[in-house]
Amino acid sequence: xxxxxxxxxxxxxxxxxxxxxxxxxxxxxxxxxxxxxxxxxxxxxxxxxxxxxxxxxxxxxxxxxxxxxxxxxxxxxxxxxxxxxxxxxxxxxxxxxxxxxxxxxxxxxxxxxxxxxxxxxxxxxxxxxxxxxxxxxxxxxxxxxxxxxxxxxxxxxxxxxxxxxxxxxxxxxxxxxxxxxxxxxxxxxxxx
Numbered sequence: 001x002x003x004x005x006x007x008x009x010x011x012x013x014x015x016x017x018x019x020x021x022x023x024x025x026x027x028x029x030x031x032x033x034x035x036x037x038x039x040x041x042x043x044x045x046x047x048x049x050x051x052x053x054x055x056x057x058x059x060x061x062x063x064x065x066x067x068x069x070x071x072x073x074x075x076x077x078x079x080x081x082x083x084x085x086x087x088x089x090x091x092x093x094x095x096x097x098x099x100x101x102x103x104x105x106x107x108x109x110x111x112x113x114x115x116x117x118x119x120x121x122x123x124x125x126x127x128x129x130x131x132x133x134x135x136x137x138x139x140x141x142x143x144x145x146x147x148x149x150x151x152x153x154x155x156x157x158x159x160x161x162x163x164x165x166x167x168x169x170x171x172x173x174x175x176x177x178x179x180x181x182x183x184x185x186x187x188x189x190x191x192x
Contacts, residue, residue, distance in 0.1 A: 008058040015081045026051050026101050027094030027114050032078060033087035044086050047076055052101040066104060073105060093117040
């Protein structure tokens, strides 16, 4: 005889095989496509907002999404494995320190904003990236005689990438240097 938990787990596995929802957490801005039946027609209505709570209870898992619509706060709670939930898309990941963001109910405007979580990409092998880049590029340039020359393009280092500016060498003193004033010996005698 099967347990209720075993039945729930088997149903969850069946639903996950059919629908693949992305992993999201409280603080994320998500867009949910909800199936709505009006008479004989079916349509999908989208609800976009901040996930303020998520409950993981096997088949009874649910999440709450909050948005501000025409100045009024609107919250909807969705069953995660419901057939009415068509799609879930994560728009932006938020960085929060709580599991339940009920404090957002009292806030509006800038104080209700959530900072974005910056995801680090770990495990990228730099050697494979360098090997994918071709070793030499061949460029064709035309000279004065309209003949094409083929030159291998060398990889530029930081020093070579900087534009080289040649300054003309002259014997003249630089103009922007200020020389100290020289006093006449006659004026010094007059001051004494």
